[in-house]
Amino acid sequence: MGTMPAFRTLAQRMIDYLALTIGHGLLALAFWHLFLRDSVDRDPLLDEIRQAEADNRKRTSNAGRNAARRADVDGAA
Numbered sequence: 001m002g003t004m005p006a007f008r009t010l011a012q013r014m015i016d017y018l019a020l021t022i023g024h025g026l027l028a029l030a031f032w033h034l035f036l037r038d039s040v041d042r043d044p045l046l047d048e049i050r051q052a053e054a055d056n057r058k059r060t061s062n063a064g065r066n067a068a069r070r071a072d073v074d075g076a077a
Contacts, residue, residue, distance in 0.1 A: 034040055058064035 059068070
């Protein structure tokens with residue numbers, strides 16, 4: 001039960017390093033796949049908020065109001 005032979009500890013260390021390498025390699029591969037996905041890069045809610053903000057900005061600007069009036073006049077004629 002005392003000390004273990006040197007070859008046994010070397011083998012155990014190699015197995016430990018191999019397990020660590022495989023585990024970290026698989027984690028790196030999973031993160032790489034997540035990094036390349038387009039669905040992770042886009043948030044649909046943010047796109048809707050940006051679009052609503054742009055529409056609101058158009059409606060409240062002078063040019064936007066004038067364009068809306070022209071569209072109403074052109075549509076009624």
